Every structure is written in structure tokens, then in C-alpha cells.
Amino acid sequence: MKDFLKRFKTAFIFTIGMCVICGFVYPMFLTATSQIFFHDQANGSKIEVNGEVVASEFVGQDFTDERLFHCRPSAYNYNTYTLEQLESGEYAGLSSGSNNYAPSNPALEKRISDEVKTFMDENPTVKLDDIPSDIVTASGSGLDPHISVEAAMVQVDRIVANTDLTNEEVISLIEKNTEHKILGIFGEDKVNIVLLNLDLAKEIGMI
Amino acid sequence: MLQIVCTLLLSMVIIMPFALYIYNITTKKKSFVDPVMDKVDDGIYRLFKIDTSDMDWKKYVCTLLLVNACMVLVGYLILRVQSILFFNPNGIGNMDQSLSFNTIISFMTNTNLQHYSGESSLSYLSQMLVIIMMMFTSAATGYAACAAMIRGFLGKKMGNFYVDFTRIITRFLLPMSFIVGLILVWQGVPQTLYPNYTVFTIEGKLQDIASGPIAALESIKHLGTNGGGFLGANSSTPLENPTIITNILELFAMMILPASCVFTFGHMAYDKYHEKKIQAGNDLSTIKDNKHVWLGSEGRSLFTAMAVLFLIGLILCFWAESQGNSAVAANGIVQTLGNMEGKEVRFGIAQSSLFTTVTTSFTTGTVNNMHDTLTPLGGMVPLLHMMLNVVFGGAGVGLMNMLIYAIIAVFICGLMIGRTPEYLSKKIEGKEMKLAALCIIIHPLLILGFSAISVIVPAGLEGITNPGFHGLSQVLYEFSSSAANNGSGFEGLADNTLFWNITTGIAMFFGRYLSIVIQLAIANSLMKKIDINESVGTLKTNTWTFAIVLVFVVYIFAALTFLPALALGPIAEALTLGI
Numbered sequence: 001m002k003d004f005l006k007r008f009k010t011a012f013i014f015t016i017g018m019c020v021i022c023g024f025v026y027p028m029f030l031t032a033t034s035q036i037f038f039h040d041q042a043n044g045s046k047i048e049v050n051g052e053v054v055a056s057e058f059v060g061q062d063f064t065d066e067r068l069f070h071c072r073p074s075a076y077n078y079n080t081y082t083l084e085q086l087e088s089g090e091y092a093g094l095s096s097g098s099n100n101y102a103p104s105n106p107a108l109e110k111r112i113s114d115e116v117k118t119f120m121d122e123n124p125t126v127k128l129d130d131i132p133s134d135i136v137t138a139s140g141s142g143l144d145p146h147i148s149v150e151a152a153m154v155q156v157d158r159i160v161a162n163t164d165l166t167n168e169e170v171i172s173l174i175e176k177n178t179e180h181k182i183l184g185i186f187g188e189d190k191v192n193i194v195l196l197n198l199d200l201a202k203e204i205g206m207i
Numbered sequence: 208m209l210q211i212v213c214t215l216l217l218s219m220v221i222i223m224p225f226a227l228y229i230y231n232i233t234t235k236k237k238s239f240v241d242p243v244m245d246k247v248d249d250g251i252y253r254l255f256k257i258d259t260s261d262m263d264w265k266k267y268v269c270t271l272l273l274v275n276a277c278m279v280l281v282g283y284l285i286l287r288v289q290s291i292l293f294f295n296p297n298g299i300g301n302m303d304q305s306l307s308f309n310t311i312i313s314f315m316t317n318t319n320l321q322h323y324s325g326e327s328s329l330s331y332l333s334q335m336l337v338i339i340m341m342m343f344t345s346a347a348t349g350y351a352a353c354a355a356m357i358r359g360f361l362g363k364k365m366g367n368f369y370v371d372f373t374r375i376i377t378r379f380l381l382p383m384s385f386i387v388g389l390i391l392v393w394q395g396v397p398q399t400l401y402p403n404y405t406v407f408t409i410e411g412k413l414q415d416i417a418s419g420p421i422a423a424l425e426s427i428k429h430l431g432t433n434g435g436g437f438l439g440a441n442s443s444t445p446l447e448n449p450t451i452i453t454n455i456l457e458l459f460a461m462m463i464l465p466a467s468c469v470f471t472f473g474h475m476a477y478d479k480y481h482e483k484k485i486q487a488g489n490d491l492s493t494i495k496d497n498k499h500v501w502l503g504s505e506g507r508s509l510f511t512a513m514a515v516l517f518l519i520g521l522i523l524c525f526w527a528e529s530q531g532n533s534a535v536a537a538n539g540i541v542q543t544l545g546n547m548e549g550k551e552v553r554f555g556i557a558q559s560s561l562f563t564t565v566t567t568s569f570t571t572g573t574v575n576n577m578h579d580t581l582t583p584l585g586g587m588v589p590l591l592h593m594m595l596n597v598v599f600g601g602a603g604v605g606l607m608n609m610l611i612y613a614i615i616a617v618f619i620c621g622l623m624i625g626r627t628p629e630y631l632s633k634k635i636e637g638k639e640m641k642l643a644a645l646c647i648i649i650h651p652l653l654i655l656g657f658s659a660i661s662v663i664v665p666a667g668l669e670g671i672t673n674p675g676f677h678g679l680s681q682v683l684y685e686f687s688s689s690a691a692n693n694g695s696g697f698e699g700l701a702d703n704t705l706f707w708n709i710t711t712g713i714a715m716f717f718g719r720y721l722s723i724v725i726q727l728a729i730a731n732s733l734m735k736k737i738d739i740n741e742s743v744g745t746l747k748t749n750t751w752t753f754a755i756v757l758v759f760v761v762y763i764f765a766a767l768t769f770l771p772a773l774a775l776g777p778i779a780e781a782l783t784l785g786i
Contacts, residue, residue, distance in 0.1 A: 007273060014255045014369070015277040022376065023340030027423035030385055031400060034392040034422065042398045044418055044446075046406075053406045056416050058395050058445035065410050072552070080414040094326045094403055094415045096440035098549050100579035100699030101534075102677035104780050108548065108580075109534040116538050128539050133531070136540060137548040140443035140577040146552035148544065185210045187451030188555040201409050 047198065049207050055194050060145040066122065067162045067204060068197045069155050072135060073115050074142040075099045098138050112136050125157040146190040149178055163204045173199050210557050211525065218459050225379075225463050226470035232374050233354050233471050234478075244378050251373055261364045264731035267355055268724055270368040271348060275315055275720075278344055282337040283311045286329075295330035296402035302328060309708035314338060316719035317345035317601055319428075319435030319572050319694035320685075320711060322703040326417050326438055331400060334437060339424050343380055346431025346602040347372045350464065352723045353603025357472050359730025360610065360631055361479050362738060379464075380430060387426035387460055395449040398422040417446055429460035432601040434572025434694040442562075442575045443551055454558055454575060461571040465599040468606045469513065473506015476631060483632075483738070504749030505631065509609050511754035516598045516761060517568050520588045525560040527585035533784045549580030560585065567592040570601035572694025579673070579681070579697040583781035586697070587773060590684050593691040594769045595761055596650060601692055604719075607726045609757075614643050614729070616753070616760040617746060626746045632738040639729050646725040651768040653690040653714045658682050658772065666706035672699040676783065680776035685711060690718035 034042040045057040055061060060071045062080035071078065075098050081091035101108035115136040120126065135151040152174045159170050177196040181187045201207045231238040252259055262270065285292070286307040290300045302310065306323055313320045314337070323329065329338065351371035358365050392398045403418050421437045425447055428434060434441075442448040442457060502510055531542030545556035554562070559576040566573050567589035578589055592598050597609045614635055621628035621635075628635040661667030661682045671678040681697040688695055689711040696702070702711070747753065 007270070008277070010256060011270070011273040012277045014257070014274060015281055017251070017255055018278070018344055018376075019281060019336055019340050022343040022381070022427075023336040026381060026384065027335045027339055027420045030388045030392075030423045031398050031420055033385075034389060034398040037389070038392045041395045042392050042422075043401065044397045044399070044404070044416060045395050045449075049409070053404070054409050055406055055414070058449045059414070059416050060445075061408050061410075061414055062412070063410060068410070078414065079416070080408065080412050082412050086413070094417055095324060096326065096417070096438050096444050097324075097698060098440070098577045098580060100577055100672065100697070101548070102579060102673040102675075102680075102699070102780070103532045103534050103546070103548070103582055104675050104677050104784055105534070105673045108532075109537050112535055112538050112540075112548075116540065129541055131540055133535050133540050133542040133544050134547045134552050136538070137532070137535060137550075139551050140549045140575070140580075141440040141445065141551065143440070143444055143446070144551050144553075145445055148552055181210075182451055185213050186455065187210070187553060187558070190552045198409065207409050 047194070049198070054207075055198070057192070057194060058145055059143050060193060063193065063197055067159060067206070068200060069147075069152060069159070069193050070122070070135075071193050072144055072147060073111075073138045074144075075138055076142045078143055096141050096143055098140055098142055123155060123158045126154050130154055145192050145194050147193055149174070149189050149191055152191045152196070159200070165203060169203070170200075173203065208525070208557065211521070211561050214455055214458065214561060218462055221459055222463055222466050226467040229379060229464070229467035230471040230474045232378050233357075233371075234475060240378060247377050248373055251377070252369070257369045259367050259370050262367050264355070264359065264365055264727050267365050267368050268727055271352060271723070272720065274344075274368070274372070275348060278341060279311050279315050282314070282341060283307055285337050286310060286333055289330045289333045292330065292332050294332035294335070294400065296400070297330070299328065299330045305705045305708040306703060309712045311337075312712045312715050313694065314341035314433070314435060315345055316692050316715045317349055317431070317433060317604075318689060318692040318715045318719070319433045320689055320696065320715065321435050321694070322708055322711075324439035325436060326403070331419050334424060335420060338435065339427060342424070342427040342431045342433040342435070343376055344372075346380060346427075346433065346464065347375050349601055349603035350375045350468070351603070352727065353468050353607050354471075356607050356610065356726055356730040357475055359727065359734040360633070361475055362633070362734050362736070365730070365734070380427065383430055384423070384426040387430060387456060388422045390456060391422040391425055391453055394453045396422040396425055396453065397446060421447060425457070426460065428573060429457045429571060430464065432461050432464060432569055432571040434566065436573065440577075442573045443577065445551075448575055451553060451558065454554055454562065457573065458562060458565055461565065461569050461573070462599070464602045465569045465605050468603050469506055469510050469599070470502060472509070472606055473503030476505035477503035479631075508749055508751075508754045508757065509606070509613065511751065512757035512761070513597065513599050513609065515754070515758050516592075516595065517564065520568065520592055520598065521561065521564040524564050524585045524588040525557065527582045527588075528556045528560045530582060532580075532582060546580075546582055546585070549577035551576065563589050564592065566695055567693055568598035568600075570596065570605060570691055570693040572688065574695050577698060578684070578695055579699040583677075583777045583784060586680065587777035587781075589695065590680065590687055590777065591765065591769070591773070593687040593693045594650075594654065595765050596691040597761055604692065604722070608722070611643050611646050611726065611729070612757060612761055612764075613748065614639060615647065615764075616757050617748060619760060620746055620756060624746070626744050629739060629745060630748060632741070633733045633736045634739055638732055642725050642729045642732070646722055646729070647764070649717065649721050650690055653718055654683065654686045655768070655772060657686045657710050657714055661686075661710065664706065666704065670701045670704065670707055672701055676776055676780040679772075680780065683772055683776050686714055689714035692719050
């Protein structure tokens with residue numbers, strides 16, 4: 001028994017030691033280092049317009065304005081909400097994830113069919129065959145800031161119809177915000193909607 | 208396809224030097240960090256009054272269990288009172304009993320099954336002091352057990368738990384976590400103590416954005432093959448995994464330790480062979496210097512078997528996901544991108560299916576896409592790899608499981624062709640076979656037993672959220688993930704209930720500790736045996752043939768135990784959808 005108590009004491013003190021080293025010293029040291037060397041990224045890559053934070057570069061938003069590009073569907077609306085939704089309790093607080101519908105789940109087919117219908121209503125010039133699959137399916141995180149280049153291109157007609165910009169101007173904005181595969185191999189070609197919409201909003205004088 | 212091949216080739220190049228480094232840590236060979244790290248380690252031993260002499264297997268196991276028990280105790284207390292402690296800028300409340308129980312078991316066993324969502328259930332202090340601490344210590348525990356088992360198999364003394372545990376943390380996990388963490392921050396992962404914040408969007412709406420010490424958790428989460436995310440949606444969220452660079456970095460980070468364990472085993476087996484040759488008085492010039500040995504021939508057999516299993520799974524997963532989602536196709540959408548439901552645009556099908564296969568093969572459990580939304584056959588691959596639990600496996604334990612399969616393969620082959628079953632010059636006898644059989648039966652027993660209970664009891668059925676065959680897949684996945692100490696999930700399952708918290712907690716506990724105890728018992732029994740000399744009757748285990756035999760033994764065993772369950776879950780779903 002005495003021997004066990006001695007061993008327990010060693011193990012317990014060792015545990016406290018590990019808590020301090022791994023659970024406190026390490027994260028604090030990393031916090032200090034990253035705050036010094038990568039201050040912007042460490043604080044969330046915030047984007048400011050006229051001195052106010054309007055977005056984070058890596059978090060998508062639930063854009064609904066017909067002059068702006070729209071993101072993919074999200075189970076949590078990108079944690080975007082209005083004051084009314086907050087007061088009525090419709091917004092349940094910070095979250096992330098997807099609906100987790102299996103391919104065999106009828107609810108998935110229904111949700112996608114609703115999305116397709118909404119998209120066709122918003123973009124009447126687009127044919128069903130031309131809708132890329134990413135714009136009607138939900139991402140894993142519900143916060144995806146990207147859409148495929150094709151998904152941006154199919155929205156061009158709507159943007160042109162609702163703003164003073166020409167086709168070429170909108171397409172050049174997309175090209176400017178397209179991120180290509182690294183070395184032509186790794187990743188996918190994609191457009192960051194948050195950055196693209198900020199550029200677009202500046203062009204049309206929204207901000 | 209090209210990027211999968213390039214990523215895997217690049218991973219081999221990057222892992223090799225680390226593997227050599229880990230081999231040096233395990234065998235206490237000289238390495239370039241000794242001048243500094245020896246002092247640090249000695250300081251830790253002195254500070255905590257640790258006796259660094261060799262332990263026998265019982266003492267080794269008891270110390271392992273005791274240290275883990277203390278950590279469970281401390282962690283549980285912190286979770287229960289986190290609301291009144293400091294570093295809680297988001298005002299998170301205390302975690303309830305059953306969820307705390309599940310969470311603590313989950314992180315201590317290196318599983319990281321999460322029945323909570325990080326955004327709303329853990330304070331920054333809990334994320335650091337409990338979650339990050341356990342990510343280090345559970346990985347170090349698995350590694351230490353593996354190091355002891357290898358030593359036992361090779362007839363060496365088992366070593367000291369505290370020494371193995373401390374060395375891997377101070378020499379590998381801590382410095383690497385810091386470097387990986389810093390790269391993640393550079394790419395855009397937050398690392399701060401400031402609370403979550405709200406922005407006013409250009410459309411005049413509000414948006415809440417999560418924040419916190421994410422990068423610190425993210426790096427050890429992968430290096431220690433842990434897998435529990437800071438946020439609910441884990442590595443699919445752009446805050447945890449913002450770019451393709453972070454994605455590949457996270458992939459490599461989770462491959463290093465399991466792959467290095469196989470490498471270490473191969474080298475140590477080669478060293479033994481080397482020593483025997485010297486004892487026998489052979490000409491030294493015929494023996495290759497260890498530095499020029501790639502894996503060692505015994506290690507090569509295991510590595511090849513694991514790699515074959517891995518590639519078969521990867522190809523199936525990639526193919527199935529490329530076919531697209533039937534619910535999308537039913538709406539007349541052309542899917543050139545593949546099944547994008549539950550996937551991120553920046554990763555696409557290639558990096559998502561690679562990540563899915565790696566995370567379940569190396570039993571990390573981190574996800575960069577939602578596994579519940581995978582196509583039936585694409586989702587069967589992660590499920591199957593967790594059922595096998597030997598395709599590289601988590602920090603240390605994957606190799607331990609593979610060694611058990613190797614013993615069984617040797618035994619089966621021995622029976623078929625009339626050779627004496629021996630492995631690494633040790634005779635395999637009744638006692639080892641009984642223990643190995645017991646060890647291998649625990650895993651399916653936990654998975655299938657608990658799954659059966661869950662589909663009978665109303666409390667279990669209530670958790671299922673997808674109708675039809677996929678519902679069974681959700682249940683199977685949850686228990687496979689628990690028993691294999693993986694931690695990924697078919698996240699649709701409504702699992703934060705008393706029933707699920709307790710059952711998965713038990714599955715994780717026994718899946719981890721029973722296996723480790725039995726495996727070390729086998730190692731101890733082999734350690735005490737006298738080496739027998741190779742004769743014409745010896746079945747060689749360092750050949751390509753043996754690697755192939757091993758693959759078949761693993762698949763046959765899996766088919767015998769899991770095929771009926773798989774047929775009712777993912778396979779039936781695939782057939783109904785016409786894939």
C-alpha cells in the first residue's frame with residue numbers, strides 16, 4: 001500500500017507537470033511567437049473597410065444581395081444573422097458543420113432540389129446543365145469561403161443585370177480573385193467569394 | 208489523381224529523416240539534440256523524482272495505467288468546473304457528467320471522439336490544459352507502449368515508461384508542434400486568447416466568427432494522431448485548415464509518428480540480426496551499416512502489407528467519390544467535380560478522399576470533409592480501415608496490432624505448410640496464440656456487440672438521423688471509431704445522450720487498454736524465450752511473400768467478422784443507389 005501511494009504520488013505530480021508544460025507553457029509560447037511574427041493571421045485575418053472589420057478572409061458569408069456573388073448553401077448560414085433573427089432566437093449561436101445527409105437520404109434530394117430552384121430563379125439565364133455541383137451542395141464546415149471558378153462564372157449574367165458593370169469587368173474581377181493550383185498540381189482552382197465581393201462592392205460603390 | 212501521387216511521394220521523402228530521428232529517440236542512440244535535450248530530460252526526471260531504471264512488463268503496464276488514470280482525474284475535474292476558472296472569455300458553462308466522462312476517456316485513449324462542439328462547450332483553458340495536454344500525453348502513451356512491445360519481441364529489456372514518455376514529448380512532439388503550429392499560423396490559423404468576435408458585413412448583417420488558440424491544438428492534433436478539432440466541423444473549417452498548404456502539412460503531420468514506428472521496428476530488428484552475426488563471428492564486412500538500411504527486411508514486410516491495404520482503400524474511396532452523389536444527379540446536375548456535398552471547394556475530391564483514407568488508416572480521426580455525406584462505398588473505406596485497425600494505425604498502437612496479425616499469419620502459414628511457427632527467432636506457442644486470439648477478438652466484439660445493442664434499445668435508435676441502411680452505417684461507424692480509438696464520426700448521429708456517451712466511452716476504454724495490456728503480455732512472454740537458430744524449417748518473415756500473406760490474413764479476418772455488418776450497411780446502400 002505504501003509502495004502504491006508512493007507511485008501514485010509520482011504519477012500525480014508528473015501529471016501536473018505535463019499539464020503545465022504541454023497544456024500551458026507550449027500554447028502560451030506559441031501564442032506569443034505568432035502574435036509577434038504573424039500578428040494579422042494569428043488574430044483571424046480580419047478584413048477592414050473604412051476602419052471597421054467586415055469579414056475574415058477565411059470565413060464565407062451568407063451573401064444574399066442580388067448585386068453580389070453568392071456562396072454555397074450552409075447548414076448554419078455561415079453564422080450570419082440579422083438583429084431580428086437574434087432576438088427571435090432563430091440564430092442559435094456560433095456553430096460549424098453540415099446537415100450530414102447521406103446520399104440515400106430523401107431530405108438531401110429535396111434540399112438540393114430547393115437550392116437548384118432558388119438558383120435558377122435568381123439566375124434566369126442559366127441552364128440546368130451549366131450549374132456546377134458545388135454551388136448547390138453544402139460544404140463540410142458550413143463556412144467554406146470558396147466556390148469553383150465555374151460557379152462564379154454562372155453568376156456573371158445576374159451581376160451584370162443588376163449593376164452598371166459590363167461582362168468583361170465582372171469577369172476580370174473573378175480572374176483577379178481566382179486562386180490557382182499550387183505548382184499546377186496541388187489543390188483546386190477556386191474563387192474566394194469574400195475577397196471577390198469586397199472588390200465588387202468597391203466597384204459598384206456599395207462601400 | 209496526380210496530386211494524390213505527388214502528395215504521397217513527397218510524404219515519403221519528408222518522413223524518412225524523422226523516422227531515423229525517432230529510431231534514435233527509441234534506442235537512445237546519439238543524435239544532434241543530445242547536448243541540450245539530455246539536460247532537459249534529466250531536469251524533468253529530477254524535478255518529478257522519477258526512477259529511470261528498467262521496468263518489468265507488469266510495472267510498465269501499471270505505471271502506464273496509473274499515469275493515465277491521474278490525467279483522467281485532473282482533466283475530469285477541470286471540465287466540471289471550467290466556468291469559474293480563468294481563460295473563459297466566451298463564458299462557457301460547465302460540462303455535464305456523462306459528456307465529461309465521454310470526453311475525458313475519448314482524449315486519454317487517443318480517440319478524440321467528440322460528442323460536444325468546441326465552439327460552445329469548452330473554455331480556452333479546457334482546450335489547453337485538458338485537450339492539448341491529453342493530445343500530447345495520449346500519443347506519448349501509445350508510443351511508449353509500442354516501444355516496449357518492440358523491445359520485448361526482440362528479447363530486450365522493456366525499458367522505463369517515464370523515460371520513453373518524456374523523451375518522445377521533449378524531443379519530438381513539443382518542438383515539432385511548435386514548428387507546425389507556426390506554419391499553420393502563417394497560413395491563417397488563429398492563435399490568440401481573444402474571444403470570438405462579431406463583424407458587421409457589407410450587407411448590414413452580423414456574423415459571429417470563432418477564435419482562440421486554434422493553431423496550438425491543431426498541430427499536436429495531427430502529430431499525435433489525435434484528431435479532435437477545436438471547432439465542431441474539425442479540419443474542414445477554414446479556421447483550422449485554411450489552405451491547401453495547411454491541408455498537406457496536416458496530412459504529413461499525422462503520418463510521421465505511425466510510419467516512424469514501423470521504421471523503428473524494422474531498424475531494431477535489423478540491429479538484432481546484426482548483433483547475432485557478430486556473436487556468431489561472421490565477417491563484419493558483409494554486413495551493411497545501419498545507416499544504409501532503408502527499412503530493414505522485417506520492417507519492410509509489415510510496411511509493404513500496410514501500404515498495400517492503404518492503397519486499395521484509397522483507390523476505392525477516390526473512385527467512389529469521383530462518381531458523384533446520387534441525390535445531386537437526381538436533380539439533373541452534371542457533377543464534373545465529383546461528390547461535393549460535405550466537401551470544401553479548396554480541397555476538392557482528390558485531397559478530401561486522400562485525407563479521409565489517411566485519417567482512418569493512421570487512426571487520427573480528424574476530418575476535412577463530412578464522412579456522413581460520403582458516397583456509400585467511399586464511406587465504407589474509412590469504416591473498413593477502422594475495423595482493420597492495422598493500416599499504419601495510431602501513434603504506436605497500429606504497429607502493435609500489426610505485430611499481432613504477424614504472429615497469427617506465421618501460425619496459420621506454419622500449420623498449412625508444416626513449419627514451426629516462429630517470429631523474429633522466437634517460437635510462437637500456445638500461450639502467445641491464446642493471447643493473440645483474445646487480443647484480436649476484442650475489437651470486433653466491441654464494435655458488433657455495442658452496435659447490436661444500439662439497434663435494439665430505443666435510446667440507441669433515437670440517435671440515428673439518416674433513414675434506411677445508412678442508419679446502421681452510422682451506428683457501426685461510431686463504434687468502430689471508438690474501438691479503434693480513431694475519433695472521426697458519421698457526425699449526423701445525435702450522440703450527446705447518456706446512452707451514446709456511456710457506450711462509446713466503454714468501447715474506447717476497453718479498445719485501448721485491454722489491447723495494450725494483452726500485447727505487452729505477449730511481448731513479455733516472447734522476451735523470456737531463448738532465441739532459436741534459423742533452420743530449413745523456419746518460415747521466413749522478411750520476404751515479399753510474407754507481406755502478401757499478411758495482407759490476405761488481415762482481409763480474411765475482416766471478412767469473417769465484419770462482412771455481414773458491412774453488407775447490411777454501406778454495401779446495401781450502394782446497391783440500392785445503383786452504384
